[in-house]
Amino acid sequence: MNTNKYEIIPLEKLPGKKYFKWFNAYDIPNYGALVEMDITKFYHFIKEKGYPFYYSMIYLVNEALNQITEFRYRIVNGEIALFEHIDPSFTIMTDRHLYDNVNDVKIRSGFAKYLEDTQRIVAQIKTGKNLDDECFDDCVDQFYFTCVPWISVKMMTHPMDKNPSIYVPRVAWDKIVFNGDKVTINLNIVVHHAFVDGYPCAMAFLKVQDYLNKPDEILK
Numbered sequence: 001m002n003t004n005k006y007e008i009i010p011l012e013k014l015p016g017k018k019y020f021k022w023f024n025a026y027d028i029p030n031y032g033a034l035v036e037m038d039i040t041k042f043y044h045f046i047k048e049k050g051y052p053f054y055y056s057m058i059y060l061v062n063e064a065l066n067q068i069t070e071f072r073y074r075i076v077n078g079e080i081a082l083f084e085h086i087d088p089s090f091t092i093m094t095d096r097h098l099y100d101n102v103n104d105v106k107i108r109s110g111f112a113k114y115l116e117d118t119q120r121i122v123a124q125i126k127t128g129k130n131l132d133d134e135c136f137d138d139c140v141d142q143f144y145f146t147c148v149p150w151i152s153v154k155m156m157t158h159p160m161d162k163n164p165s166i167y168v169p170r171v172a173w174d175k176i177v178f179n180g181d182k183v184t185i186n187l188n189i190v191v192h193h194a195f196v197d198g199y200p201c202a203m204a205f206l207k208v209q210d211y212l213n214k215p216d217e218i219l220k
Contacts, residue, residue, distance in 0.1 A: 003087075003139075004083050004084060005084045006076065008079050014080055016194075020194045029193050030160055031190070032156070033201060034156060034186050037211050040186055054217060055122075056111075059218075060215065062087070062145075064207040065208075074141065083085070086141055087107055088145050090145035094126050094127065096131060102122055103139060111220055142167050145161075157190075172187075172188040
């Protein structure tokens with residue numbers, strides 16, 4: 001169930017209505033990009049503070065994507081909705097060596113509260129207690145996060161279904177690479193072309209890089 005506030009946007013008032021109608025009719029309307037990101041300042045900052053990489057990166061990217069209006073459009077009950085804020089949903093490895101999703105983390109009161117809530121919720125799910133439950137994707141006020149920290153990748157695709165979750169942007173990254181004094185990862189973002197065209201997609205990557213360059217201002 002969606003928990004964030006949203007505004008219904010009539011199609012005729014949608015700025016990109018022409019191409020919303022065009023791409024929304026496609027069988028495969030999603031596309032993505034994979035971009036090398038300089039995480040040097042971010043990496044050293046979280047190491048100095050003792051913050052976990054995965055949860056810190058999710059918070060930072062989540063907040064950056066929220067700054068791009070097109071990333072907050074969804075379909076709710078067949079109507080176009082613009083959410084005020086989007087929260088993260090992300091995968092973790094459980095103690096049973098199978099992954100599960102964390103869907104209950106809300107970002108409301110800054111990084112410290114988010115980190116406290118995340119570690120508490122993850123500790124419960126990490127036991128694998130939910131692995132026998134059915135999967136549901138009825139929440140669309142989320143960004144879907146995952147990572148493959150064991151390998152470096154040059155491309156990545158994501159499973160998509162013909163339901164409202166197809167409009168949810170997917171975010172992933174790969175192994176951390178150390179090259180001299182520079183630290184990098186490859187960041188992958190997949191979006192629905194009906195809402196997000198090339199310009200806002202590019203702006204999203206640039207906003208993430210901007211936030212990575214000033215982690216002391218974002219992770220507080």
